[in-house]
Amino acid sequence: MTTWRMAFRVGTGGEELWPICFELGVAAITYDPLAKTDLSRYPEGEPKNSWQKLAPSQKASLKRVAYEMKKGDIIYVKQGTKIVCKGIVDGSYFFDKQTLIVDPNGVPWPHQVKVKWESEFIRMNKILGKSQQLTVEKLQSNEILSFESELKLEKKAQKQQEVLEGEKYKAEIEFRRRNSGVILAKKANSDFRCEVCGFSFEEKYGTIGDEYIIAHHLNPISMGEQLTTLDDIALVCANCHAMVHTKNPPIPIDELRKILKN
Numbered sequence: 001m002t003t004w005r006m007a008f009r010v011g012t013g014g015e016e017l018w019p020i021c022f023e024l025g026v027a028a029i030t031y032d033p034l035a036k037t038d039l040s041r042y043p044e045g046e047p048k049n050s051w052q053k054l055a056p057s058q059k060a061s062l063k064r065v066a067y068e069m070k071k072g073d074i075i076y077v078k079q080g081t082k083i084v085c086k087g088i089v090d091g092s093y094f095f096d097k098q099t100l101i102v103d104p105n106g107v108p109w110p111h112q113v114k115v116k117w118e119s120e121f122i123r124m125n126k127i128l129g130k131s132q133q134l135t136v137e138k139l140q141s142n143e144i145l146s147f148e149s150e151l152k153l154e155k156k157a158q159k160q161q162e163v164l165e166g167e168k169y170k171a172e173i174e175f176r177r178r179n180s181g182v183i184l185a186k187k188a189n190s191d192f193r194c195e196v197c198g199f200s201f202e203e204k205y206g207t208i209g210d211e212y213i214i215a216h217h218l219n220p221i222s223m224g225e226q227l228t229t230l231d232d233i234a235l236v237c238a239n240c241h242a243m244v245h246t247k248n249p250p251i252p253i254d255e256l257r258k259i260l261k262n
Contacts, residue, residue, distance in 0.1 A: 003139045004064065005128045007078040010103045017109060018077055020101055022085065022117050027075055028101050028109040029065045029135060031058045035107050038095035039066040061135035062111060066093045069113050076128055076139070076147075083124045083147075087117040122154050183215045186233045194237035196256050201237070214241045218253065 006027055008018035021028050033053040044067050045051055051059060069075075073089040091114040101109040126147060129137040192213045193200050201209030213235045234253050236244065243259075244250045251259075 001072050001074065002068070002070070003074040003076070003144050004069065004136055005076045005078050005083075005139055006136045009079075010105065015104050016079060017101060017103060018079060018084070021115075024100060025090075025115060025117065026096075026101075026112040027065065027069075027087070027089070027115050028096070028112045029062060030103070030107055030109040030111060031062055032107055034062065035110065038097075039111065040093060040095055057131075057133050057135075061137075064136040064138070065111055065113060069093065075115060078128065081125060081127060083126050083128060085117055085121045087115040090114040090116050122151065122158060124151060124154060126150070182230065183233060186215065186230045186235060187211065187213060189230070190235050192235070194240050195234050196236055196240040196253060197260055199237040199239070214238060216241055216244060216250075216253075 006029075008021055008028070009016050017028065031054050033050040037047065037050060039062075044063065054062070069089050069092070071089055071091055075087050075089065076083050077085040077087070093111065093113055096108070096110040096112050099108045099110060101112075103109060124147075128139060128143060128147060131137060190213065191200075192202065192211055194213070201212040203209075214237065216234045216236050218232055218234055236253075240256060244253070244256060
């Protein structure tokens with residue numbers, strides 16, 4: 001099994017054809033002199049006249065797709081400075097006679113292999129491979145192991161964050177259920193302006209924003225806690241509420257006001 005890093009960009013800084021490759025379940029490549037040549041009909045390096053028109057890096061990348069990629073190989077997708085997907089090669093080279101992929105310059109990308117792309121992949125800021133000039137590059141085992149370790153840590157961190165977000169959401173729902181009366185009283189004695197930035201939904205959106213504001217619990221919510229005073233709640237707009245919860249524990253209201261002023 002070989003692991004490859006592959007890019008799907010048209011030229012330097014051009015359009016990304018990765019999305020259509022993902023949709024069709026293929027990895028695709030092209031170079032104009034051989035864009036209409038079915039390489040499965042020729043031995044490697046033929047027709048010579050066409051191959052000679054390619055730069056060395058182009059020859060290397062095209063040969064890897066046409067002659068070296070095998071079923072079971074792994075491909076990591078490069079998009080700028082990110083690795084955005086991973087897939088397993090599901091078949092040997094084939095020439096797409098239907099011309100399903102064509103770049104903005106009208107050049108077909110018919111040199112393809114079937115790939116089972118992962119439907120959920122964590123995008124990683126990572127440079128893989130030694131030569132970023134190569135469209136297709138074989139990766140070294142030590143580099144792959146290092147990247148896979150980073151990927152596992154990122155997945156673990158993301159799952160932990162999802163758990164925290166879920167817990168916070170459930171706590172907020174419980175807070176509103178248990179304290180609906182206090183919240184109504186707090187709103188009834190307010191002008192429905194955000195206590196951080198002064199935003200008014202009614203002024204911005206008219207009647208649909210009338211008497212709309214978000215109740216925020218000033219102290220960390222625990223399932224056994226019961227609110228007893230109006231001072232435990234702050235009324236805030238959606239933006240300020242989102243900013244308050246960018247940290248755990250939440251940013252204090254006074255601190256957010258200072259941030260906004262600065």
